[in-house]
Amino acid sequence: MSIADSFLKDFHHVATIGATEHRGVERQAATEKDRETRDWFVAFAKERGWRVDVDGVGNIFATVEFVPGAPAVLTGSHLDSQPRAGRFDGAYGVLASLHAAAEIERRVRAGELQPNYNLVVVDWFNEEGSRFAPSIMGSSVYTGLMDREEILAVRDLEGTSVREALDGIGYLGTGEGPRELAGYAEIHIEQGRILEREGIELGAVDSSWYTQKIDVEVLGEQSHTGATAMADRRDALVAAAQIILMARDICAEFPAESLVSSVGQMTVEPNSPIVVNSRVHLVADLRANDPAIVQQARDTLMERFQEVAKREDVEVVARDFDIRPNRYFPQEGIELSERVAKDLGFSIRRIQTMAGHDTVPLNTATPTVMLFVPSVDGVSHCEREFTKDEDMVNGLRGLTGVISEMLTGALDGVTYPGTAPEGSGSGSASGEGR
Incomplete structure (x- = not known):
């Protein structure tokens, strides 16, 4: 089975977990349906012999070790959702990262790629912030922007704490993710109309709104x-x-x-x-x-x-x-995305994100790259959210190329976060929101 077919098979299977009547999903953080998707993630990793660690705020890390003791390139997104949400937001980035990692491992074992770093796929806890506020919890704790004990004490509207909820689904871990990073890459649906309207296959995110x-x-x-x-x-x-x-x-x-x-x-x-x-x-x-x-x-x-x-x-x-202040992504990462897209024959444009993503805190800790793929009608955080299979596969190929370059040192020595282009804002904003 090709990487594209394998990815699509898994993506559409995971979309059945917590499925709603109008082809959306509901998997709010640390609920039973969130646990089911987490279990699927862990099983995918363990079937391939990857080490799995869960940290003290519920982030899951699957490590593909290439160079023992070396820093890691991180890639991933989140599996939790908003209430009655779309099946693409977050989950697409996690599934694409898992399949990109599997393909990269195949290439390394075949002698087609010589990495300098290890590769770690992550499912960040509570990116959405619908059950527990604020959003982007797991990645913010990981990068030191939020205090773990304070976050574990946060309660939902029913009075359940983050600590109790994670413990209840078996994902209050004692491990940790990689502490030395060589970069982070994430792919996401745009949640806006720009790429679809302009007929462009990929977006290279250059900044986030205040x-x-x-x-x-x-x-x-x-x-x-x-x-x-x-x-x-x-x-x-x-x-x-x-x-x-x-x-x-x-x-x-x-x-x-x-x-x-x-x-x-x-x-x-x-x-x-x-x-x-x-x-x-x-x-x-x-x-x-x-x-x-x-x-x-x-x-x-x-x-x-x-x-x-x-x-x-x-x-x-x-x-x-x-x-959250404006964050600017390193110019070198944007240019890397553009080179990879060109090599693959994909159109690409620079684009802003109005939403928060896990890339925003990660960009404070390591050189970070974010890619977008088109969203039909720009609709998100609802059951009508949709991205075409071909666009998801294009994004998977782009992400695989970006991670491969990062593993061989493409972003070594890059300063993070990036800075604003002189004299202007950056690319057009996307109409998304978190």
């Missing part, structure tokens, strides 16, 4: 919806509704498409049909390529939230949360 979230708690007073006079109500949900609209409408005050913002999660208490709600918790998400735009929007919203508090006689407690 991101910040605002954690908002609205505190009113619980009372009877029928018996409480309108003038006496301190309705937290009414105030929260205004805040949600403010978070959306702020984008219209800046140049078109320069800022995106939304509220994606909200909890309401006591959430009874005959009770005025006393508490609402929500998270607003602001993103722009220019940090000054995010800061200005953030400051304006903070002022307006307090105006709502005064008008509705409630308390609004808002705090900054999960702030």
Whole structure:
């Protein structure tokens, strides 16, 4: 069976784990369905004789050893998903990395490639951040951007901690991933329309947008919806509704498409049909390529939230949360992707990511390369998410080529993270989001 056929067979099989009725998946972090995909990952590695390690925050590392004691090139993505999500986001990158590693091992054993480094495939824990916030947990702990003990203490809406959830599915490990790295490579669906619209086969990610979230708690007073006079109500949900609209409408005050913002999660208490709600918790998400735009929007919203508090006689407690600066990927890695694409006969263009990916924290620890493949209609984080088989296979071939070059030292001595191109932003933004 060819590498393409083997990859597609495995990809479509893994998509049956946690499958939803409209061909999506639901495998939120550290749930039973997440465990099933993790078990599949481990079995794939062990069948090939690769060593498997699970670290203390649930990241899984499968090591293909070529040079004992040498640093490692890491490649991978994540297997967890959003609720009722698409089957491509994250999982494509993990499956492509596993099959790229298997093909590279074949080439090494056949004497076609002489690596300087070992190769490690990783499934990062809780990249999505839907069950446990914030997102990009596993890779951020691995790179030292988040504290492991603090993350293990994070609880979901049901009160279960990360530690308890990982222990419950058997993936609270005691091992560790490679501590000396020669680079990291990841491939992902674009989750935007640019590659599809322009008919381009691969995207070389050159930078990520500035991101910040605002954690908002609205505190009113619980009372009877029928018996409480309108003038006496301190309705937290009414105030929260205004805040949600403010978070959306702020984008219209800046140049078109320069800022995106939304509220994606909200909890309401006591959430009874005959009770005025006393508490609402929500998270607003602001993103722009220019940090000054995010800061200005953030400051304006903070002022307006307090105006709502005064008008509705409630308390609004808002705090900054999960702030991520722009990250620039090393120029040498971008050029490597372009050379590999040219050798394979693929079209490629430079592209930004508006979303967070595991490449963002990894880029602070080692030279990092990220590739995109087209997404049909740019739709993601929903069951309609789709990427064609041929595009996935093209991406697999591109990733295999990039990793092969990295294993032979293509990014040796490269400074990370990269820096912004002089005088401009980088490639066009993709309409994706995490």
